Amino acid sequence: MRAIHNIIAVAKYESKTLFRSWFFRIFSILSLVFVFFYNFITQTGIGWPNQDMIALPSMIPFTNLYIINLAQAIIAVFLASEFLKQDKKLDTTEVVYMRSITNADYVIGKTLGNIWVFVMLNLIALGMVAVFNMASPYTRFNLLPYIYYFLLISLPTLIFIMGFSFFLMSVIKNQAVTFLVLLGYIAATLFYLQNKFHYIFDYMAFKLPMTWSEVVGFSSLKDIMIHRGIYFFLGLGFIGLTILLLRRLSQSKLVKEVVVSFSVLFLATGILLGFIYIRKITNEEGHRSVMLEINNRYAGMKVVRVQSYDIELEHLGNQIAATTTLNIKNAEKEALNEFVLTLNPGLEVQQLSGARYTREMQLLKIQPEKALQPGDSLKISIQYKGTIDESFCYLDQTPLQLENWKNSPNGVTDKKHAFVTPEYLLLTPENRWYPTAGVSYSSKGLNWLTSQFAHFQLKVKATKGFTVLSQGKKTEDENGTTLFQPEQPLTQISLAIGKYQTRSVTVDKVTYTLSFFDGHNTFDQYFKVLTDSIVPVIRDVKKSWEIKIHREYPFQRLQLIEIPVQFCSFNHAWSSAGEQVQPETVYMAEGGFKMSGTNFAGVKRMSQNQNRDHNNNETVSPRETEAGYLKRFINDTFLSSKVDPMGAFNGIRIGGSGPNLNTTDILNPYFIFPNYYNYLNFIASPAYPITNRVVESYLSKSATEGGNMFIRTMMGLSGDEKGNIALQNRSFADILEKQADSDILNNVIQTKSGFLFALMKGAVGPEKFDEFLRGFLDDRKFRIIQVEELNQEMRNNFKLDLNQYLPQWYTSAMLPGYILVDTKAFKIQKDNQIKTVISFVLTNTENISGAITVTFRLGGFGGGGGGMRRMGGGGGGSDENIEKTVVIGAKESKRLTFLLNRDPRMMTINTYASHNLPSTISQRFDKLEIDPKGEGSDKDEVIPYTDGSETSEIIVDNEDKGFRIVQPVSKSFIKKLFTSDVPDDELKYKGMNLWNPQVEWTLTTNEQFYGKQIRSAYYCKGGTGDRKAIWSVPIKEGGYYKLYAYIPKIRFGRGGDNQPDDIYEFNVTHDDGVDHPVVKADARESTWIEMGTYHFSSDSAKIELTNNTKSRFVFADAVKLIKEK
Amino acid sequence: MRIEIKGLNKVYPNGNHAIKDVNMTIESGMFGLLGPNGAGKSTLMRILVTLMKPSSGQVLVNGLDLMKDRKEIRSMLGYLPQDFRFFTKLKTYEFLDYAARLAGLTNGKSRREIVEKMLEEVGLYEARNRFANNLSGGMKRRLGIAQALIGDPKLIIVDEPTTGLDPEERIRFRNLLTRVSDKDVVIILSTHIVGDISSTCTDMALMNKGILSYKGSPEHLIELARNNVWKITATETEYFEIQEKYPIISSIPSEEGWEVQVVSKEINGYLGERIEPNLEHAYVNFMENELNQKWIEI
Structure with a gap:
């Protein structure tokens, strides 16, 4: 009892002392003020609504504690290192030390006193946050996450950092050094260690996935408790060590022994928890390796065809019990003695009738009683029970890919692939919750890849009061069993069981349902009048979309189902369809978390601001406004293939993309396209298993052209370019086999798909080919199509044989390369109309045929990309585009002429897989003049080979041998130490950030740069002349030369030409000395700027460009010399 | 206790x-x-x-x-x-x-x-x-x-x-x-x-x-100093001599020169008288005479 009294006494006065210190007061006030304004802005109607917080109320306390935790961890370090420093110096402490108090009482009291003050600060801050939350017009209040996050984030962090600080101070005995060591430790965990070893070093729970769902709570509470327990117990252990190291004579041997025991126990517990944590991960990795190895062993086995599934499933809290009856057919040409089915290894088979079987983790090796002859069928029934082993999912994801994912904005949300809990159930095909034929994935090529269309019937028994959702027509019987019978054969089926509310509307024979969790209908406030006129809006959007993609929605229903926020899927290389999009179904993250299309509050605020800013006198009715919200939601959520990368930077976490990274195309997991292709058609090709994916890529790309050029300008390489770079000197087959980076793989597939279809469209004619392909697929829905069937139809219709394209396209590492010269654009009068003629010379410099697509954009700016999307616009596009595909032979030049009925604003040439970087070349056309003598018509004529170069010109580009850069080594040791490995650093060409240009010379690409095929340049921030670019131009014949520099004009910002005049300072070394010409860039365009005439007679001329300029940035591109006659 | x-x-x-x-x-x-x-x-x-x-x-x-x-x-x-x-x-x-x-x-x-x-x-x-x-x-x-x-x-x-x-x-x-x-x-x-x-x-x-x-006891320490404490009336010149020879407890200027209190067994040649020792005297006497330590004036 005396001990408790002593501890309380020390704690009370320690906390008083701390609370009254100016340092702490200033920190507290600043923190509370920051929290106040942060919440004022994000949670009240006055500020800007934060989408994450609206979608998931638990993000409110989480985000705020995140901020407070970060600040207080640093402050706690400083204050804790005061401990003992004060105690050492002042004799005042002696009057405490001579008292009858144990060292343990004293240190514990000091610790508690410090912690208590920070706890109070946290509680006050959280209280303030809660008040804002409760008053927020955007979202609801939930008390539980406040408690959970406080206990799981703040407390263990405080205990650990204090204990560790005390301990270090006791050992180092110098406050300044201790402070530096601790700050270094914090910096290391924040910037370098981050998520290494699955966040084990993340003592502040900075990156640890801890999203709390209102439906399932924490998805992995056990892992979180273990992780936080590590630091909690280590903290206690360090406090114990501090007691033992305290320089005061102890007065109780017993207490000392107890402290020793507990210190050892706590430290051991912390370390043990760390081992358990790591072991779980390594076990999982090992587990996955074993499963992959098993898959690889059986990947070559013949696969049976499942014609129908009859599944009966009962949800038993944390388990499921199911019986699946499969109707199997041998569609091979040989008899089968054995075949494999895949079933999630967490589901234990209790009985299998109709054949013998053995189980090897995820595989069921089925041996029919007698060999299954070609064409024969077999019915087997499998009874199983258990839960989903999620480590089985996504075996194609390598550890590196998972590491990269952790750094992404989605990485902090968590990684659940299934839910089997009493409160909720979600099973998707990736889980293999019912047996499927063949293996799920093999790392040895793609020959295992298959898809099957089967008839499904699903019967589900769930807890009363829960809604069951799956594909197909739904009926419920009096026993509470729900039956699902899809009308068409499907490739897969999924299941969700939860407490849902459902609303539906039928539009033109398709029933649209929205199923959301109880209470998750904050969107209602934005749709008060539209409910009775929603049908025409949906019809209108659907129609526009389907006109664009030339396909019709094939199902009778579309379900939008809300699922817990922690659900995560990864993209497979062989399909862009994620688990969120299933036949007839789209699973949406809880509350619309990280879905920009659901940010109704933000959109409403934006439109209010726009109306206010433009003094908009137009009256928009509430109905029209709400229709706009709905259209935007549909377009952004379901009709865009990629997520706007600007939207991806929504969170506040440190780390992730920086200015040197190239943009990563983030695929939209809710893109509905799979319901227009993947779940209808499958093209099977044993020789080229990637064929279906290539067709899918082609069809989906044509559905969503464009892209945010603004971002591309800022962030550097586009997806196509990355694909192009990967293809330099590597064949498609090689990349498919070895490429681990799924982003690059997707881009390669996209590039190669575009290229293949361009070749075919060029041979047949684009419209004709597209029409043929669409018709072919429409006639063969819900079944597998052998590629030979497609080839036969192509031969019949166009006398075109895929086999003349596919082998080289698949196995050759060669790529075409294009040069574009002599572009002419003018108007003519023809047939009593004014028409526009665009003509240019295209040369293929390589020994392989190529194909390009020329797109003329007629009409205004914007459309599919280029800046902020206007309300109501989006995926449908509003420009008229004319597309022409041209095939060009190896080492061939052509003069291409196009006759257009209207002026094009821009011409874009897509070179697909080629040596050209960027892979698209754009050219704008300003006001065109009428040429009274001009004439033109659509022409594609082969001309003598030319690469457009003038023999009298000597050009040295930054890609040539004669160019080099000179700059100081700038990366500091500290920076090297803490810069995490960024995969994009491996790419030769980096992003260009014009708001915050790189200090060092950085190689980047842009259409505005000079280059025959690779349009690249070096750029850096304007400086003081410490950096140079030097061209050494070879001179064969001495004489006077006119010197030019190519100065690119890069537009940035939506305002157009609003950048300051670019001034370039050169040093030219010539026969008469050194001149310093100053060059001003052309205001309108990238072009050659003359620098004067000089006499050169040595073997090379030296031209230097320095970064000594007041301009924001400097480009070093190319120089040209033309000999004077 | x-x-x-x-x-x-x-x-x-x-x-x-x-x-x-x-x-x-x-x-x-x-x-x-x-x-x-x-x-x-x-x-x-x-x-x-x-x-x-x-x-x-x-x-x-x-x-x-x-x-x-x-x-x-x-x-x-x-x-x-x-x-x-x-x-x-x-x-x-x-x-x-x-x-x-x-x-x-x-x-x-x-x-x-x-x-x-x-x-x-x-x-x-x-x-x-x-x-x-x-x-x-x-x-x-x-x-x-x-x-x-x-x-x-x-x-x-x-x-x-x-x-x-x-x-x-x-x-x-x-x-x-x-x-x-x-x-x-x-x-x-x-x-x-x-x-x-x-x-x-x-x-x-x-x-x-x-x-x-x-x-x-303090009294005993004082007793040890009995007969060893002197009050000397000194001239200016004598004062400087006394400073060199004996530990000075106090010095007060007077009409004749200085009134100096010293601790010593004897004060040969100087005009002075024995006085009642106090603890301070006793301390100095002890340090100087018993311990043969030079007393350093604070």
């Missing part, structure tokens, strides 16, 4: 032998510990208040071993260190309450009464809500003694308590200690201000270079 010190030694890690084989017994009452700077007084104090371990030897406090029974001994300790500062963020009342709690006064109500009474006794009641850092020098010392006395300790150690205090404060301080010493407590007063000992202590020890040089 009794303290027995047997064969006590303390050698610091740098080799400094601060206390050499000290043996003494201290009974209840005021005990003075006198000696020059560096004599080892503070080291002895810190050992007695369990802030430091001796290198060898034993200390028994009422039969309790200082090394083994630290808990019990600490519960009867009160200590005012030499360089005493404050928790700058605590008020006078709070600081004393903190000390009272640590002294074992667990009951809130009675502790409040005791703290208030102590504040009145040391004359700090009016300043109880002032931050301890804002007290004057004398008030700080009073607070220091208050926290040393709170909880009725049986062994009170005060190290240089009156340094820097004005005469009035010094007298108040001595009176306070004297009142406490009437009870069965040991108060060890370590000082180099002789007047503090002469006015309060019944027993004393004299330490020099770590060695216990004298243990006994």
